[in-house]
Amino acid sequence: MNQITESYVDSLALNSNAIKNGKDLVKKDKLSKLCSSPDQTFMFGECKGSGSTPYICSVDFIKADAPVFRCSCPSRQFPCKHNLGLMYAYTMGKPFETTDIPQDIVDKRENAEKREEKKKEAVSGDNVNVKKRKPNKAALVKKVTAQLEGIGILEKLILKLIQSGLGSIDKKMIQTLEEQAKQLGNYYIPGAQTALREMLLLLKSDVDRETTYSLAMEHLNILYSLVKKSKDYLQSKIDNPDPEVMMDTDSTLEEWIGHAWQLVELRECGRVQADAELRQLFFRSYTDEARGEYVDEGCWMELLTGNLRMTRTFRPYRTSKFIREEDSFYDVLKVKELFIYPGDLNPRVRWEDATIQQPEELDYDRMRSHACKSIPEAVKQVKNQIKTPLADKHPVVLLEYADIACDEAGFLLVDKQGKQLRLADISWLNHPTTPLLSWINQQHVSNHAMLVMFEHDLERNQLLAQPLSIITSDNIIRLLY
């Protein structure tokens, strides 16, 4: 607890409003009776709220990397603003009286310890249990049948739309389509439902008509591929209802249909990597309207292998206040078990426990050594991926460059062989970064590595790359966030 700093407290807060509210409590002097335990593992105090009695809040650092927040306020945010205020009061140097830990907290600590032990016992005995996890075959077949039915509805819908043409779509039609999309919710295919919603959002948007048609055409192709692929796949599941081999763990098809991979499942099919060291290369947060969720996305490099992985935290609109907003991360993360989702060049990953480490000088050279040295080679790899209809159309690649050059149309990345790659802001990210290139330091214009995200522009038949970060010999320059 002695080492807690303001930025550490900032990182604990669920969102920036909570940071502001917490700091305001200290500014407005709402906290009183500030105390800490002699061994500096516990702090508590009172905080005046709108009621007549103050809230009693405390932070327990018995496990330094996972503090426990307690407060008598009814907020569902943990830590609540009172907890944050208490910690800010500490970092701002307000006087804390040293007193013993109250008895109820001592009891709670004991209980937590007991729970922890039980959990450990459960886990050690769990290995046997995991194997026993047997899905109900009949229920599975029932579910897959429903999914197949849903996909069938989607197929009819798409074919009908194509038959009458995009030109025939009017407001009323979109309304009916929206209702049908809603009905797809009954068939356990949320992924396909989202894909349809995405297209409907596009048709509803007020982008100019010609662009809308071109984009809708692409969307329809993807939807149709999805329908065809999943029809075959689901049919094969019904024909061969063996739960052991039922999941397709090599492609993203399950996710496209709408399966949310659980860590247990990923572990079962061996999609786990032990002891990974990760470094974040870029971060962004965007709103996915079709899903009705905020998405916090991070791109990480595995220091050992150079593989680029993505993390995505989904925060549904309604509960977004209670889920931690992710943020840019500057240290090295050591992960015991890295769970890897089925995917392409940049599969999604997750982890449960991680420890933080200061980055080392060597890391930068290690990361740069993983950069792709030839632009044509990277482009080939990217094209190979994006030609598949259901593939991730926006792969991220780290490229070594000899120079950054400019021509009339903008910037180009040039590799050692003089091969060029057009740099531009892509529509998928919706956040310009190329203008920043004009201002980068002269030390960084040549012989470094640049992380880019690709996008194919069908209209102009160009494969574009948007710069995200530059890795120099001692720094990561983040052009995005």
Place this chain on the structure above:
Amino acid sequence: MSINILFELQHELRRLYIAGSGMAEGDLRLAKIVPQLEKLGETAPIFNRFAQAVNELITSERTDAASKLLELGTLLHSVLYTQGKTEGAGEVSPLVGTNIKADTSVPYKKIAPLIEALTQKGQGRLEQIHQAYNEGLFHDFRVISAAVTALDDSYAEIPEFLFHKVISQYGTDALPMLKQQFQLQGGKGHARRLQLIHNIEGKIEIDLYLQAATIGSVEVRTAGIEILGEYPEQEQFLLDQAGDKKKEIRRAALNALSKLGSDKAQDCLFEALTSKDHELAAEPIRLCGSDNLIHRVIRHTEDVLDGVLAGTEKDEPEQRLISYMTSLEESSSNELFVLLQKILSVPAERTAELDRLQEVAVQMLLNLGHSEAYAFTAGLQQAYNRRFIGYSFRAAVYSLPPEEVYERYAPELHNKRTSAAKELLRTLGMITADITDQMSGNSSKETWDPRWVHLLIKLDEKELVTRFAFHSDAAVISYLSKQCAAHPKFQDYVTVDMLLALFKLSDDHVPEMVMDILERDKTSHFYYLNRAQTALLSQLPPVYADRLRQFAETIRYESVKQQVLDIADRVVANNLN
């Protein structure tokens, strides 16, 4: 080129996606493409697949056409995705780079709201920017260009803040952005950019300033001209600009010349002051602060005034004379004192055309602040039908003993309804501190003759009585108590002031009276406590804390209730100290 045929095919398919696959059967344009595809298929088999798929599409039934179209479309897109161009075309030059430190260590949660505040519209942006400034977020590499771009923001406070606080701090780091974004024909934001370039680069960019001052838009020219005021060698150029057709340009030129302050510049300023540009020239002359120039203006003013008095000046000279006076505001010379005396001594029958000028003059006279000026101003007590009695009274208060002031001016209040009496009462209110300030010790002690308060009681000027109730006096207490009893309203600011005055005079009954008024008044509907009301309640002795809390419970509005409760707490604490 085989790829072109794919684009042609894409174009035709797009047409069908829009028109509907129902139109595909026997489509002539598609049929035309088939032979070409087949020919290409001889060398690359993929074209055969296209040819076959197109054939199937145009020969299929209406019901099948949809899936055929989608299949063909998907295949085509897959192929097109592998054909994207990545190379640049035409001449390429290497990127030069800057000297800006590439610091990008501010995390998303902090920097994203700042960049949004700088680049988007909406409420609460200024606060966000202030906060970010205090947290030192502006050093981040990604913010610099956004901050420079935001100089064009229509919410004027944002560019102003950036101009003064942020971008000057960047120094040379902001220079490349400023130069790149700067447009000669731009608006206010570009004028700011030019100014900032000058602040950073100084004389190095003199050609740019000259160019801006010559061919820029009005805003940019103005900024350019004002910058050139710092360079004596630009004198001739600035003199030329002072004759420009546009008023804004002339104003800028005069400002610049004022900074320059050379002999020729002074001549030009004087000339402008005596022309139709007198209003534009007044301020620059004032700021120039040249004694010689002031001397010339005073002499000229005297000449014009003489002309007016002699009846030789035509076309409404008063406005011009007022401009002259404005340009003289900084001066405290004796020459000016003589001039002001002259203005305030013109015969009464000529004041109709000079009354505003006289008003300006008497104010300036008072501002001169020396004893002779006070003596003269005080002497204006009865002049011009007592029009300047307020100024005269002030001058007397500043310079004469209290008794004499009372004896000279009290008779003027004999009849409260005369305009002179009203003016005098108003002045009394203006130059004394109100009771709340007096109680909090925020006012300097002024000595007044003790007779004033009794005179004011006689005149029934309640509020003024509270200002002049300096010493405990039975008559004053009795008057105030009676008046409070007659107007027992907590919302009446005069009553509150009178109660405060009673506290000041240490009247024993007043706490009870305050509580009584509060409890009887039944005004549970107030939305805020003003300064005086807060001060009044805070005066209550600790024994009233409980009654005050009880009263607070009857207040409907939550924040006021809280305020009263806080006061009750403070009242108790008073006792402890």
